[in-house]
Amino acid sequence: MSNKIVLTKGLDLPVSGKAELRVAKTVTPDIVAICPTDFAGLTPRLLVKEGDNVLCGSPVLSDKKNPDILISSPVSGIVKEIVRGEKRKLLAVLIQADIKQQGLDFGKKNPKDLDASEIKRALLESGLWPFIIQRPYGIVAKPEDTPKAIFISAFDTAPLAASPEFTLGDRIADVQTGIDAVAKLTDGKVHVGLNAASSSSTPFRRLEGVSFHLFEGKHPAGNVGVQISHVCPVVKGSVVWTVSLQGLAAIGALFKTGKLNLRRKIAVAGPAAIQTGYADALPGTPMSSFAAFYGNNDDIRIVSGNILSGKTVGKEGYLGFYSNEVTVLKEGIEKELFGWLDPIRPKVYSQDRTAFSWLFCGKKYNMDTNLHGGPRAFVMSDSYYSKVLPMDIYPIYLIKACLAGDIDKMEQFGIYEVIPEDFALCEYIDPSKNYIQEIIADGISLMLKEME
Amino acid sequence: MKKFWIATKDAFTTFLHVPGTVTRSGAHVRDGVDLKRIMIIVVISLVPAALFGMWNVGYQHQLAIGGGTALQILPNFWFGFLKVLPLYIVSYVVGLFIEFFSSGLRDEEVNEGYLVTGFLIPLIVPVTTPLWMLALAVAFAVIFAKEVFGGTGRNIWNPALIARAFLFFSYPSYMSGDEVWIAKRASETFADGFTGATPLALEGTAQYSNSILSQIIGTIPGSVGETSVIAILLGAFVLLWTGVASWKVMTGSVLGALLIGGLSNIAGVSAIPFWQHLLLGGFAFGTVFMATDPVTSAQTETGKWIYGLLIGMLCVIVRLFNPGYAEGMMLAILLGNTAAPLIDHLVVSSHISRRNKKINAQA
Numbered sequence: 027m028s029n030k031i032v033l034t035k036g037l038d039l040p041v042s043g044k045a046e047l048r049v050a051k052t053v054t055p056d057i058v059a060i061c062p063t064d065f066a067g068l069t070p071r072l073l074v075k076e077g078d079n080v081l082c083g084s085p086v087l088s089d090k091k092n093p094d095i096l097i098s099s100p101v102s103g104i105v106k107e108i109v110r111g112e113k114r115k116l117l118a119v120l121i122q123a124d125i126k127q128q129g130l131d132f133g134k135k136n137p138k139d140l141d142a143s144e145i146k147r148a149l150l151e152s153g154l155w156p157f158i159i160q161r162p163y164g165i166v167a168k169p170e171d172t173p174k175a176i177f178i179s180a181f182d183t184a185p186l187a188a189s190p191e192f193t194l195g196d197r198i199a200d201v202q203t204g205i206d207a208v209a210k211l212t213d214g215k216v217h218v219g220l221n222a223a224s225s226s227s228t229p230f231r232r233l234e235g236v237s238f239h240l241f242e243g244k245h246p247a248g249n250v251g252v253q254i255s256h257v258c259p260v261v262k263g264s265v266v267w268t269v270s271l272q273g274l275a276a277i278g279a280l281f282k283t284g285k286l287n288l289r290r291k292i293a294v295a296g297p298a299a300i301q302t303g304y305a306d307a308l309p310g311t312p313m314s315s316f317a318a319f320y321g322n323n324d325d326i327r328i329v330s331g332n333i334l335s336g337k338t339v340g341k342e343g344y345l346g347f348y349s350n351e352v353t354v355l356k357e358g359i360e361k362e363l364f365g366w367l368d369p370i371r372p373k374v375y376s377q378d379r380t381a382f383s384w385l386f387c388g389k390k391y392n393m394d395t396n397l398h399g400g401p402r403a404f405v406m407s408d409s410y411y412s413k414v415l416p417m418d419i420y421p422i423y424l425i426k427a428c429l430a431g432d433i434d435k436m437e438q439f440g441i442y443e444v445i446p447e448d449f450a451l452c453e454y455i456d457p458s459k460n461y462i463q464e465i466i467a468d469g470i471s472l473m474l475k476e477m478e
Numbered sequence: 479m480k481k482f483w484i485a486t487k488d489a490f491t492t493f494l495h496v497p498g499t500v501t502r503s504g505a506h507v508r509d510g511v512d513l514k515r516i517m518i519i520v521v522i523s524l525v526p527a528a529l530f531g532m533w534n535v536g537y538q539h540q541l542a543i544g545g546g547t548a549l550q551i552l553p554n555f556w557f558g559f560l561k562v563l564p565l566y567i568v569s570y571v572v573g574l575f576i577e578f579f580s581s582g583l584r585d586e587e588v589n590e591g592y593l594v595t596g597f598l599i600p601l602i603v604p605v606t607t608p609l610w611m612l613a614l615a616v617a618f619a620v621i622f623a624k625e626v627f628g629g630t631g632r633n634i635w636n637p638a639l640i641a642r643a644f645l646f647f648s649y650p651s652y653m654s655g656d657e658v659w660i661a662k663r664a665s666e667t668f669a670d671g672f673t674g675a676t677p678l679a680l681e682g683t684a685q686y687s688n689s690i691l692s693q694i695i696g697t698i699p700g701s702v703g704e705t706s707v708i709a710i711l712l713g714a715f716v717l718l719w720t721g722v723a724s725w726k727v728m729t730g731s732v733l734g735a736l737l738i739g740g741l742s743n744i745a746g747v748s749a750i751p752f753w754q755h756l757l758l759g760g761f762a763f764g765t766v767f768m769a770t771d772p773v774t775s776a777q778t779e780t781g782k783w784i785y786g787l788l789i790g791m792l793c794v795i796v797r798l799f800n801p802g803y804a805e806g807m808m809l810a811i812l813l814g815n816t817a818a819p820l821i822d823h824l825v826v827s828s829h830i831s832r833r834n835k836k837i838n839a840q841a
Contacts (some may be wrong), residue, residue: 401587457513
């Protein structure tokens with residue numbers, strides 16, 4: 027029934043600290059934050075002021091360009107503070123949760139009885155629309171578009187990623203309802219990418235109304251962008267949408283219960299975590315709620331997301347809107363004597379053949395945030411990087427086109443197909459230590475600016 | 479000037495330690511490999527050729543003054559070491575000074591690319607090159623073949639070969655003269671009847687007239703590092719096994735040389751058996767260490783085949799059809815470097831147009 031796509035390029039990082047499969051904590055935060063910077067491509071307009079009462083599901087922000095797109099409060103309570111940064115840039119809206127926890131009622135509906143515009147309206151008014159991401163550019167989708175297809179990746183190959191079977195295995199019905207809803211938004215198919223290795227056992231195999239694709243390979247085989255490029259590459263002028271399983275579960279819950287429910291199981295993992303496991307939490311939960319996992323250590327970095335493309339938030343930060351993982355890493359501020367010369371470095375992993383990490387296969391490393399070198403111009407050739415990018419793209423050509431800000435070349439070399447996370451491994455292996463994901467992100471912002 | 483000192487100090491501290499810098503964003507963890515490590519692998523792979531070259535300098539000197547063919551490993555090596563060491567000192571002092579200075583000017587960390595370039599230059603010049611000439615060549619190469627383009631990673635031509643080309647075109651009589659290739663002390667004279675000749679003049683004399691075995695072992699006159707095919711193959715093994723150099727470039731270059739060599743045999747242009755081109759002159763050294771420089775070679779995998787073939791073919795073509803100069807590897811690689819961006823451009827654009835056709839056919 028489904029075709030298997032074997033990806034030979036990629037890399038699985040042997041990093042220690044995988045999250046134990048148990049729910050160690052249920053977090054009921056006092057304060058949640060809504061951070062507009064989580065939403066790529068949106069320009070926030072504030073709809074509340076300090077002291078306002080909000081319910082779970084009340085709109086807090088809207089998009090300036092597209093006022094129908096709303097972002098809602100995940101809890102009921104009072105707007106405690108509006109945090110602004112330089113040039114009054116809106117950084118976060120903090121909401122003090124109350125005890126009653128009341129939510130707006132959007133009404134139970136069966137998505138199978140609704141048409142596309144009714145589903146769009148339901149997603150927009152409840153604040154779930156931002157879960158729908160468009161390719162190209164990886165930004166929040168435009169409601170007026172009709173995508174060629176919708177893509178869902180049902181597995182995550184990123185190092186230490188949360189297991190979707192564990193986090194959503196008990197919410198298959200919600201995910202199915204979510205799929206029924208989004209399926210109405212496209213004329214094409216809904217494609218679901220499954221991991222070939224676990225395709226017979228995964229509960230996601232039972233989803234209906236979708237077209238399955240099996241992927242076999244190392245990270246980034248689970249990235250939805252990689253899957254799209256092998257099923258139906260994005261070209262200029264065409265738009266596809268992607269939704270995470272997390273988003274589908276929330277969408278499904280909205281239609282089944284009429285309530286906004288953003289609760290999710292998140293993995294707390296990483297080599298510097300004193301204990302690992304899963305926590306039941308809301309987006310915008312302060313990181314201090316996870317203190318039991320990372321302890322009192324000072325030299326640590328707390329990342330909302332995975333170790334390759336997550337965002338550093340620190341102990342004062344908040345869980346991102348899309349994030350289902352918190353990773354704790356040690357800051358690698360120690361200098362390593364003659365590290366570049368030492369033939370065997372038991373504590374440092376390298377995929378490169380110039381190091382002898384391959385001798386210790388199966389070993390897990392306590393990776394830290396050390397750059398392991400200094401920034402340089404690109405020296406190694408394109409094929410050095412393309413061995414971890416299973417897409418039909420010449421990575422260095424695209425990166426250099428982005429650096430040069432050359433729109434035509436970026437188009438030619440495939441900017442429409444990629445988002446920064448697809449280049450995370452290129453950045454990881456780069457011996458010249460460039461910030462490749464930032465370069466790609468800058469390239470995408472330039473495209474957005476020029477294409478308007 | 480302050481920037482120069484900052485860059486210099488930084489270069490030495492990072493030489494000692496991998497710095498404690500942490501990632502800013504994105505990939506929070508990074509691989510253990512850095513350019514220093516990759517560059518040092520190239521230097522390590524050059525060591526056999528360099529050590530053999532030093533011994534051979536002594537051995538050739540002994541032959542030339544009529545000292546017999548005894549191997550005398552240590553005395554010959556010591557003689558050669560003392561001859562080659564000043565070349566290394568000049569190469570590194572001049573090159574690194576310019577490198578540090580320009581890095582300071584650009585406000586960048588010092589790139590370790592010169593570790594390799596500086597190690598290569600003494601191996602591809604005649605051992606008796608006057609030091610002032612070498613200093614001039616190094617300065618020219620580093621400034622005009624590298625720094626003006628923005629430093630390592632941005633240059634078009636291999637800087638070590640530019641240094642050699644500078645010597646070759648500025649002091650041609652010197653570079654192809656009879657005596658330059660073999661070191662001798664001022665008081666010594668060559669033995670009667672000894673023909674040092676131009677070692678690179680192929681047919682009838684010098685390198686070619688030596689036995690095949692000595693061409694493979696490398697007991698023939700020539701530039702310091704280029705003579706021993708065995709030592710070079712040791713280096714090639716290190717480079718290929720660690721994946722630092724591309725086997726496609728090397729294989730392409732060998733195939734290209736065999737192809738043109740073979741055609742020349744069939745057409746009766748040259749009496750040199752086609753396979754012997756691989757042993758002569760700088761072919762092996764150039765193929766293994768210089769053509770494979772990732773910065774100046776073709777970037778794409780298909781491009782690497784074409785680039786390698788082109789270099790091998792050009793090398794033998796220059797050797798056979800050029801009345802003035804018998805060796806072709808230097809020019810072949812420089813021409814290959816020049817053509818590399820074009821090769822890549824063709825490979826990438828044909829790939830893009832094929833891909834667009836495929837996608838359009840699907841849609």
